[in-house]
Amino acid sequence: MARNKFDIDESLETPFNIRHFRRALVYIKRQKKPMIIAFVLSALSAGIALSAPLIMQHVVDVTIPAKNAQALIGWSLLMLATIVVSVILATIRSRMMTRVGQDIIFDIRSDLFKHLQELPFQYYDDRPQGKILIRVVNYVNSVSDVLSNGIINLILEILNLLFIAIFMFAVDVKLSFVILGGLPVFLGIILLIKTKQRRAWQAVSNKSSNLNAYTQESISGIRVTQIFNREAHNEGTFSRLSTNYRNAWMRTMYLNFLIPFSVDNLATIVTTSLYFVGLLALGPEEVTFGVILAMSSYAARFWQPILNISNLYNSFINAVAYLERIFETLDEPVTVNDAPNARELPPIKGKVTFEDVTFAYDPGLNILENLSFDVKAGESIALVGPTGAGKTTVVNLISRFYNITGGKIRIDGHDLSEIKLKSLRSQMGIMLQDSFIFSGTIMDNIRYGRLDATDEEVIAAAKTVCADDFIREFEKGYMTEVNERGSKLSQGQRQLISFARTLLANPRILILDEATSSIDAQTERLLQKGLNELLKGRTSFIIAHRLSTVKNCDKIMYVSDKGIAESGSHNELIMRRGRYYKLYSAQKMQA
Numbered sequence: 001m002a003r004n005k006f007d008i009d010e011s012l013e014t015p016f017n018i019r020h021f022r023r024a025l026v027y028i029k030r031q032k033k034p035m036i037i038a039f040v041l042s043a044l045s046a047g048i049a050l051s052a053p054l055i056m057q058h059v060v061d062v063t064i065p066a067k068n069a070q071a072l073i074g075w076s077l078l079m080l081a082t083i084v085v086s087v088i089l090a091t092i093r094s095r096m097m098t099r100v101g102q103d104i105i106f107d108i109r110s111d112l113f114k115h116l117q118e119l120p121f122q123y124y125d126d127r128p129q130g131k132i133l134i135r136v137v138n139y140v141n142s143v144s145d146v147l148s149n150g151i152i153n154l155i156l157e158i159l160n161l162l163f164i165a166i167f168m169f170a171v172d173v174k175l176s177f178v179i180l181g182g183l184p185v186f187l188g189i190i191l192l193i194k195t196k197q198r199r200a201w202q203a204v205s206n207k208s209s210n211l212n213a214y215t216q217e218s219i220s221g222i223r224v225t226q227i228f229n230r231e232a233h234n235e236g237t238f239s240r241l242s243t244n245y246r247n248a249w250m251r252t253m254y255l256n257f258l259i260p261f262s263v264d265n266l267a268t269i270v271t272t273s274l275y276f277v278g279l280l281a282l283g284p285e286e287v288t289f290g291v292i293l294a295m296s297s298y299a300a301r302f303w304q305p306i307l308n309i310s311n312l313y314n315s316f317i318n319a320v321a322y323l324e325r326i327f328e329t330l331d332e333p334v335t336v337n338d339a340p341n342a343r344e345l346p347p348i349k350g351k352v353t354f355e356d357v358t359f360a361y362d363p364g365l366n367i368l369e370n371l372s373f374d375v376k377a378g379e380s381i382a383l384v385g386p387t388g389a390g391k392t393t394v395v396n397l398i399s400r401f402y403n404i405t406g407g408k409i410r411i412d413g414h415d416l417s418e419i420k421l422k423s424l425r426s427q428m429g430i431m432l433q434d435s436f437i438f439s440g441t442i443m444d445n446i447r448y449g450r451l452d453a454t455d456e457e458v459i460a461a462a463k464t465v466c467a468d469d470f471i472r473e474f475e476k477g478y479m480t481e482v483n484e485r486g487s488k489l490s491q492g493q494r495q496l497i498s499f500a501r502t503l504l505a506n507p508r509i510l511i512l513d514e515a516t517s518s519i520d521a522q523t524e525r526l527l528q529k530g531l532n533e534l535l536k537g538r539t540s541f542i543i544a545h546r547l548s549t550v551k552n553c554d555k556i557m558y559v560s561d562k563g564i565a566e567s568g569s570h571n572e573l574i575m576r577r578g579r580y581y582k583l584y585s586a587q588k589m590q591a
């Protein structure tokens with residue numbers, strides 16, 4: 001799919017529609033109470049602020065001519081009080097709304113993260129991580145203000161507009177229509193640029209997503225970049241993506257600028273028309289100078305909320321571009337999930353059966369076809385074969401990380417598609433070549449799969465897999481802080497920690513995908529004892545290119561040509577003198 005590259009724009013699969021806005025309202029509605037309070041505070045604050053000119057008028061017309069010093073002090077204090085109260089109310093409102101904005105994005109972000117945790121491997125196979133990250137962090141931030149303050153300000157501005165219109169019509173109906181005459185022109189301009197604006201903001205969201213994806217990829221691959229001296233080339237790519245982002249941003253700004261520009265000019269044209277119609281067309285008998293003065297003041301006031309509403313509209317269009325991405329992620333189907341009538345998988349013995357299994361990552365491109373095999377509980381199975389033959393795919397299917405296209409996979413006779421994923425995966429242990437280390441202590445990392453394990457149990461697991469010695473060599477031992485991906489640890493040390501993690505979780509079925517490939521032969525011999533412990537009584541699937549590691553497995557399956565080409569014990573396969581024999585002989589010659 002086009003989106004899985006940093007410089008390819010994501011296409012929108014679900015265009016924005018009113019349904020999305022209704023979904024945004026779900027988050028806003030949860031904040032109904034503070035939002036109503038904030039609205040009342042705003043209205044009060046604005047109302048109190050409006051009383052200042054009235055006090056001023058009274059002081060100028062009555063108090064000062066009467067030379068009443070005492071009343072003057074009273075009015076001054078009242079004026080001061082209105083300012084203080086209005087500032088206090090505005091401050092409380094702004095604090096409340098900051099909180100509301102943060103609560104809304106907290107909710108959206110939590111939902112996004114929860115959903116991302118459930119999305120299958122396939123989703124992550126298809127996208128650069130940076131494009132996922134930007135949705136959870138940046139896009140959600142960008143919509144906070146519109147979803148909180150935006151709504152309240154919109155209501156206030158509409159009310160403001162209504163009040164001004166009422167006053168305006170009360171003074172002069174005909175001239176009011178002259179002022180309103182600018183509105184259709186303004187709406188026409190909005191309609192004209194609406195689609196362009198939406199596309200422009202979508203482009204900004206796309207370009208920022210691309211930039212983010214590339215930055216993230218570059219940071220992850222910095223070691224390879226430096227090894228191959230690709231810095232200058234990468235800077236070029238970054239600069240290109242950055243320029244694309246800047247251009248997209250400039251275009252939105254240009255379109256956005258059209259709105260205040262139109263409002264300013266329309267306000268001037270309307271005011272000029274007002275003078276023209278008032279003085280020339282209607283004549284001094286019908287319209288006094290005072291009315292013209294009042295109406296031109298209303299004309300200026302009338303266009304201010306329109307300008308504010310247009311700015312809000314701009315922010316809304318901007319937020320929509322982000323909201324549609326956020327909802328697109330939330331709508332991403334969890335294709336690997338529990339069937340409606342899924343059952344708990346009871347504690348298993350570990351028998352694994354493949355019945356005519358067919359699987360394709362991309363429709364029509366089968367990686368496995370009609371694959372059938374039977375593994376008894378407690379057996380150790382080695383999967384060997386050429387690169388890209390489908391060994392990892394086979395083990396990924398046992399954990400149901402992907403849905404199969406045809407056939408059935410059973411564990412102890414239970415069809416995987418009919419059982420609850422959690423109950424399946426909690427009884428499986430999977431160790432990959434690149435064992436992931438999370439930020440935290442070594443103790444936390446080993447305990448990752450069984451949070452209730454005691455320190456003693458953690459240490460016992462580490463001892464079994466020969467990890468205890470090197471852990472104790474660190475100054476803080478098990479409490480040593482390791483950073484994300486474990487870059488403070490050697491590959492082998494990371495493997496040993498993940499062995500301990502898996503052992504502690506005590507799975508019934510164990511999968512080791514090239515899990516010992518980063519461990520030197522001597523450590524591997526040491527580890528063999530621990531590994532034997534780990535394998536004891538469990539069904540295990542071991543993928544290894546180093547055949548010496550798997551010689552002793554109960555059964556070796558040679559994966560090739562979309563299925564199992566050969567299967568048997570090491571001795572049987574050697575005697576058969578087929579593909580396994582060739583591979584084994586070639587490795588022996590190299591050794």
Ligand SMILES: Nc1ncnc2c1ncn2[C@@H]1O[C@H](COP(=O)(O)OP(=O)(O)OP(=O)(O)O)[C@@H](O)[C@H]1O
Binds near residue numbers: 386387389
């Ligand atoms: N996420 C994916 N999306 C599409 N195709 C994939 C994906 N993962 C693997 N493949 C393809 O499926 C085939 C089998 O891959 P798999 O990783 O199972 O091979 P393997 O036998 O484990 O290889 P290796 O020994 O190199 O680890 C390969 O042709 C690979 O290109």
